[in-house]
Amino acid sequence: MNQALPWIFPILALTTSIVIPLYAGLRRGRFYAIFSAIVLGLASVGGGLVFTRLDDWVPGQALPGLQAAFAYGMAATSAHYASLVNARMRGPVFRALISIPGQVFLASGFMATFWLLGLLVPRLLLWGFGAQTALQWLAPLDTLPYAVGLVAAFTSPRLFSELVRLRLGEARPENFQRIPMERHRRTTPASLAKRPLRVVQIADPHLGPWQSVTRLQKIVQGLVDRNPDLILLTGDFLTMESNATEGALAEALAPLQKLPGRCFAIFGNHDHEAPDEVRAGLAANGVRLLVDDACTVQTEAGSVQILGADYVGRERKPHLEALLGDHPRLPDHRRLLLLHDPSAFHDLPEDAVDLVFSGHTHGGQMGLVSLGFNWTVLSRSRWPDHGHFAKGTNHLYVHRGTGFYGFPLRVGVPGEASLLELIWD
Numbered sequence: 001m002n003q004a005l006p007w008i009f010p011i012l013a014l015t016t017s018i019v020i021p022l023y024a025g026l027r028r029g030r031f032y033a034i035f036s037a038i039v040l041g042l043a044s045v046g047g048g049l050v051f052t053r054l055d056d057w058v059p060g061q062a063l064p065g066l067q068a069a070f071a072y073g074m075a076a077t078s079a080h081y082a083s084l085v086n087a088r089m090r091g092p093v094f095r096a097l098i099s100i101p102g103q104v105f106l107a108s109g110f111m112a113t114f115w116l117l118g119l120l121v122p123r124l125l126l127w128g129f130g131a132q133t134a135l136q137w138l139a140p141l142d143t144l145p146y147a148v149g150l151v152a153a154f155t156s157p158r159l160f161s162e163l164v165r166l167r168l169g170e171a172r173p174e175n176f177q178r179i180p181m182e183r184h185r186r187t188t189p190a191s192l193a194k195r196p197l198r199v200v201q202i203a204d205p206h207l208g209p210w211q212s213v214t215r216l217q218k219i220v221q222g223l224v225d226r227n228p229d230l231i232l233l234t235g236d237f238l239t240m241e242s243n244a245t246e247g248a249l250a251e252a253l254a255p256l257q258k259l260p261g262r263c264f265a266i267f268g269n270h271d272h273e274a275p276d277e278v279r280a281g282l283a284a285n286g287v288r289l290l291v292d293d294a295c296t297v298q299t300e301a302g303s304v305q306i307l308g309a310d311y312v313g314r315e316r317k318p319h320l321e322a323l324l325g326d327h328p329r330l331p332d333h334r335r336l337l338l339l340h341d342p343s344a345f346h347d348l349p350e351d352a353v354d355l356v357f358s359g360h361t362h363g364g365q366m367g368l369v370s371l372g373f374n375w376t377v378l379s380r381s382r383w384p385d386h387g388h389f390a391k392g393t394n395h396l397y398v399h400r401g402t403g404f405y406g407f408p409l410r411v412g413v414p415g416e417a418s419l420l421e422l423i424w425d
Contacts, residue, residue, distance in 0.1 A: 005067040009051050009074055013044040016078040027085045036081055039110065046112030047074070047105070050142050057139040073105030080106075080209075089213065089245040099209035100153065100408075107407035108149030115145050148411060155370075156410035157210055159219065159402070160185060162418040165196070166388055168354055168395050169425045176346065176391040178374065196421035197301040197334060200228040203359025203399035204268070207252055208239030211403040216252040219402060219417060224255045226419045229299040231259060233287065234359045235268020235311065235340040239405055243274035249281030256285040261297065263287040266308040268340040268360065270405070290338065292319075294327035301422075305333040307353070311340045317347040324352050334424070342384040342398045345391075355422065356396045361385050363400030363413040370412045386413070 017040045025033030051070050055063055080102035083090065090099060119141060126134045165182035173179075182189060200223045205216055223231065242248045256263045265287050271278045282289050290308020297304050307327055312319050320339075329335050335353045339345065342358035363369065364376025364385035378385040389396040400416045 005064055005071070008071040009067065010048065012071060012074040012078065013048055016074060016081070017041050017044045020078060020081045023082065024085050032085070036084075039106065040077070040081065042113045043077070043106045043109035044074075045109075046114075046116060046145070047109035049116050050109075050112050050146070053139060053142055056136075070105075073101060073108075076102035077106045078102075084240055087240040087244050089207070089241050089248050090209070092212070095209050095212070103209065103406070103408055104149050104153045107152070107409055108146040110407065111145035111148065111409075112142070116142065149408075152408050152411050155412075155414065156404060156408040157215075157415075158410075159415040159417045161222070162416060163189065163421065164418045165189065165421045165423060166355070166395070166397060167423045167425055171390050171395075172392055173390055174392070176389060179388040179390045179395070181388040192421070192423065194423075195301050196423045197230070197299060197304065198226075198228045199357075199420045199422060200224075200226060200231045201357055201359075201397070201399045201418070201420065202231065202233045202402050203357075204234075204236040204362060204401040204403055204405070205252075206236060206239050206270075206403040206405045207242040207249055208403075208405070209241060210408060213248050213252045216403070217254060220253055221255040223417060223419075224258050228259075228419060229262065229301055230297065230304070230306075231256060231263045232306075232336075232338055232357050233263065233265035233282075234338050234357055234399065235266050236270045236359065236405070237268070237278050237281065238270060238274055243277060246277065247281075249277060250284035253281060253285045253287065256287055260286045264295070264297075264306050264308065264338065265289050266338040266340060267291060267311050269311045269313070272311065292323050292326075294323075296330065296333065301334075303330075303333045305330050305335045306338065307336070308338045309340075309344075316344045320344065320347055320352075321349060324349065334422075342389075342396060343382050345384065345389070345394070345396045346382075348394050351393045353394060354424075356394065357399070358384070358396060359399045359401060361398060361401075362404050362410065363398075363415070365404070365409055365413055366411045367413045369400070370414055376413055 020040060021033045021037035024036050054066055058066055076098050079098045163184040171179045205211060207216055237249055265282050279289060291310045294307040309323055337353040337356045339356050339358050341360045345356055361378055361383050364378040367376030376385045384396060384398050386398050386400045400413060402415060404410055
């Protein structure tokens, strides 16, 4: 058996990279065939390069175990991607043995391809100088993407329960910038003199392999138990698996039925892949879907006007101007906007709303938030990654996400299950 182990992974990787895209093209169509060919191909390259170098640094007695783990990871990846050709929500056994290890292994191999390209430069320099000892020291770094993948498998599903206080009205920066806010995880803050507007946001739940119906139902129940004035759902409810599973979203969101008249939602980009299923899941639980529409609601903290923008990828400025023009600001109402992609915040006119609720970025996915710092890999991008921002009187809150889609690569940026207290000074 040990003699066959060095060949099992390469054969599986080559077969998967060829057969799965062909199968996908025949049964599902060109787009998924191309997508699977690119993702599986890149992951197989990185995995293959790491696999061929395992014996450079792994003790001989541990090598067969690692070779077997690579073979199992590749087999799980192949089975998971084959299952997506006829996508549907799977049971806990399939998710535990196939989908989750397969996605972890695929994400690790995908990262390894680019990581090894980056290591190529110092390796060439050391080789040129004849520094063979230093080259040997670099060898264990080949497997860093797999270590990150294993860590992310445990950190990605975690949600932090928080109480977040946003003060709206004090900061009116001329240029777009991050605004300080209060975050309380394990402490109870001082009570407020005036009752705030209490809001729960559900962003990017992505019902699928990592977010089962039962798990999402428990998360939603926990948020409902906090008895907010409003629950705002900012899109991206499904994945390929749940798109094709009728009634899954309706079941997962069932606890929202306990708060009639308080729940409002918009479409995210992925929701346009299965809009009827999303509509049905929201309607079954009394959630009002706002597609370029607005409504008013009376709360214990006062009157609120809620606008919901549909997701569009182009011409966002005229799209938002039309929505805001069709629904002007109402006197004595707080004015909130649900906007899936926070980068569209830059397209808002001045003094358009009091606060925008967005998601989409999953908080930046990788960063130092868990250590108390705001930095993420998106910090210098056009996407506001997480937290409170403002420009002029327009304020923005970007939720870190109730779930994630695809690769399990949340590292240092936990999801959130927050209760927001909105304070107007």
